[in-house]
Amino acid sequence: MHASWLDNTPPDEQFQxxxxxxxxxxxxKHLAQCKAKMIGKSVxxxxxxxxxxxxxxxxxxxxxVVIQDPGSVPENWKLVSEQNIEGGNSVALSDYASIENPTPxxxxxxxxxxxxxxxxxxxxxxxxxxxxxxxxxxxxxxVLKMDHHCIWVVNCVGARNYKFFLLFVVYTFxxxxxxxxxxxxxxxxxxxxxxxxxxxxxxIAVIFLVFVLNLAFSLSLLCFVIMHASLLSSNTTSxxxxxxxxxxxxxxxxxxxRNFEQVFGANKxxxxxxxxSKKDMENIPALHGMEFPTRSNAVE
Numbered sequence: 001m002h003a004s005w006l007d008n009t010p011p012d013e014q015f016q017x018x019x020x021x022x023x024x025x026x027x028x029k030h031l032a033q034c035k036a037k038m039i040g041k042s043v044x045x046x047x048x049x050x051x052x053x054x055x056x057x058x059x060x061x062x063x064x065v066v067i068q069d070p071g072s073v074p075e076n077w078k079l080v081s082e083q084n085i086e087g088g089n090s091v092a093l094s095d096y097a098s099i100e101n102p103t104p105x106x107x108x109x110x111x112x113x114x115x116x117x118x119x120x121x122x123x124x125x126x127x128x129x130x131x132x133x134x135x136x137x138x139x140x141x142x143v144l145k146m147d148h149h150c151i152w153v154v155n156c157v158g159a160r161n162y163k164f165f166l167l168f169v170v171y172t173f174x175x176x177x178x179x180x181x182x183x184x185x186x187x188x189x190x191x192x193x194x195x196x197x198x199x200x201x202x203x204i205a206v207i208f209l210v211f212v213l214n215l216a217f218s219l220s221l222l223c224f225v226i227m228h229a230s231l232l233s234s235n236t237t238s239x240x241x242x243x244x245x246x247x248x249x250x251x252x253x254x255x256x257x258r259n260f261e262q263v264f265g266a267n268k269x270x271x272x273x274x275x276x277s278k279k280d281m282e283n284i285p286a287l288h289g290m291e292f293p294t295r296s297n298a299v300e
Contacts, residue, residue, distance in 0.1 A: 051178060057272070058171035062153065064274040065165045070158025071144030071289035077128040130290055132159075132252070134239050144289030147237040159289025163263050164274040166228055173221040180214040187211040235259035251294040258293075262286035 122129040122142050129135075134146040136156050145159035157165045190207045231237065235252045236244050244250045253259065264271050265280035265287065276287060285291045 051175075054171055054174050054178070058168065058175055061164050061168035061171055061274045065150075065153045065157070065161050065168050066155055068155075068161040068164060070146070070156045070162075071160040073122075073125070073127055073130060073133060073142045073144065075127065077130075132237065132240065132289075132292060145237060145286075145292075146239060147231075148239065159287065163265075163276075166232070166263070167272070167274055169221065169224055169228065173218065173225055176214060176218040176221060180211070180218050183207075183211045183214060232263060233259060235262065249295060252292055253295065254293055262292070 120129055120131075121127075122133075122135050124135055124140075125142050127142065129142055130144065132145045133142050135142045136146060136149050138149045139156055143156045143158040145162070147157040147162055147165075149156045150165065153165065153168070155161070187207055231241075233256045234244070234250060235254060235258075236250065254262075261280075262284060263286075265276050265284060267277040267280055270277055270280075281287055286293070
């Protein structure tokens with residue numbers, strides 16, 4: 001005999017629990033409890049801190065990519081020439097000169113006309129444009145090593161916040177995948193109850209919709225992660241994809257390890273954090289977005 005007098009659960013909830021019936025009002029509450037497990041514990045039995053840590057890292061990365069400037073071109077700079085530096089070809093800061101010192105044999109209008117036709121000058125900003133720099137029509141300025149303008153972070157993604165953007169995408173993917181795995185047992189359970197006609201059609205729709213949306217979001221993020229992993233391994237941005245196809249060898253592809261370090265830095269401890277070490281900022285000029293090493297045997 002069931003000792004119902006020891007159970008403090010209200011009679012109506014006892015009936016719902018024993019009969020397996022969950023009303024439409026209770027379905028969202030049940031979903032919220034399932035999704036709360038994502039933060040409280042791991043599906044695979046890992047420490048409870050895993051879900052919380054993912055959420056903290058996601059929010060930290062998101063804030064960083066929103067507030068961090070992607071990199072802008074210094075005022076009154078123009079591209080003059082390209083130089084070879086020790087260790088291979090590179091586009092260096094010394095390749096830029098002030099607009100205040102034009103070539104004396106040419107007029108200012110002739111200089112601007114010539115440079116506006118080259119890739120080293122932006123006619124909209126009326127300023128020099130470093131290599132891999134592109135003009136953003138939304139921000140109305142040139143962005144260093146621009147990848148794209150992201151409406152979700154209300155900011156451009158460029159040289160100085162690309163790492164933060166990638167971490168934000170990866171941690172969002174992990175959270176959404178964990179959410180989907182948490183909902184999976186409830187998804188199966190509710191459909192089994194539906195076969196026994198113990199669940200209302202409205203509840204089935206709610207469970208099905210939430211699970212499918214989480215699954216679709218996780219899969220779409222997975223495709224996004226794979227795409228950017230491919231771009232990262234070849235040291236290419238989204239806007240450089242078509243330019244890369246035209247060249248036999250991509251001149252900025254220095255091998256997957258150096259390509260990775262140009263975005264995440266060489267300090268392995270900080271790879272998973274939206275931070276850069278002082279040493280990396282000093283030793284890896286690509287993190288500033290103004291100069292990039294190139295392959296000496298690259299063929300355009």
